[in-house]
Amino acid sequence: MAETHPLPVDQFEYDNLAQPAVALMLAPQRNDSESAEHTHRKGQLVVAYRGGIVCTGENGVWMVPSGFGVWIPGGISHSNRVTxxxxxxxxxxxxDAASLPDHCCTLALSPLILQLILHLSDQAQDYRADSRTSRLAGVLLEELEQAPTEQLYLPLPASKPLRRIARALAQNPANRATMADWAQQVAMSERSLARLIKAETGLTFGQWRKQWQIIVALQSLAEGLSVQRTAEALGYESVSSFISMFRKTLGSSPARYLRSTPISALADRSA
Structure with missing residues (x-):
């Protein structure tokens, strides 16, 4: 488990501003640590410009590769870990400043949205309602309302047996125990365990574990690990089998998926 640190006080100061949208670029120190669980009055979009973020809430885990953001409505308890x-x-x-989802989700952000957020973070955040910055913030929120959601989400079960399995998979993503193995470990029948997983996550055990592997894989790749090392960390016997799983789940190979992120498009335009 990563060491936990308190949030920078700036986050709470920005949360208290009345402007419709305010942006804070974090200094890179204290990365690879997890923030304490907390809430905000405002909604919060956590945007990765480099590396990745794992956001954990009460009911799930959201992965944010570069060029994506996790949307967290106001009042929802969560913690963030930055690579x-x-x-x-x-x-x-x-x-109420924008029509955004009422639940946590991962959003794919266009190069325009990413540029507008960067620009806003460079401005004085106590801007006037009739200022140019206010008008740009309005454009940003209009664009953000159109951002598509991505299925980079792992539902976390609430029951103790499934939480035990989730902790074991978090500690060892390469764990290849079968449903029968897990059922024995949590003192349940295989059928009862299958029904419980489906009821609490909406997924079969195989789907749930594969989604977990995708979250871990994206985090590893965002940290700069090679596809081969990522495959080994997840217990795959060959790189090709890992790439096949990744392609079937997200529609492209790991390398192509990362190249197609909005950050890549942003870099291409600025080159």
């Missing part, structure tokens, strides 16, 4: 090489920006959105 060691990460560069992160927080966008705080005033309640």
């Amino acid at each position: 060691a090489n990460g560069q992160v920006c927080f966008l705080f959105v005033e309640p």
Whole structure:
């Protein structure tokens, strides 16, 4: 488990501003650590410009590769872990300032949205309602309302047996124990365990474990690990079998998926 640190006080100061959208670019220190669980009055978009972020809430885990963001509505308890090489920006959105989801989700952010957030983070955040910055913030929120969601989410079960399995998989993603093995470990029948997983996550055990592997794989790749090392960490006997699983789940190979992120498009435009 990563060491936990308190949040920078700036986050709470920005959360208290009345402007419809304010942005805070975090300094890179204290990366590879997990923030204490907390809530915000405003909605919060956690954006990865480099590396990745894992956001954990009460009911799930969201992965944010570069060019994506996790949207967290106001009042929802969560913690964030940034990869060691990460560069992160927080966008705080005033309640009712934009029509955004009422639940946590991962959003794919266009190069325009990413540029607007970067620009906003460089401005004085106590801007006037009739200022140019206010008008740009309005454009940003309009664009953000159109951002598509991505299935980079792992539902976390609530029951003790499934939480035990989740902790074991978090500690050892290469664990290849079968459903029968897990059922024996948590003193349940295989059929009862299968029903419980389906009821609490909406997924079969195989789907749930594969989604967990995708979350871990994206985090590893975002940290700069090679595809081969990522495959080995997940217990795959060959790189090709890992790539096949990744392609079937996300529609492309790991290398192509990372190249197609909005950050890559942003870099291409600025080159």
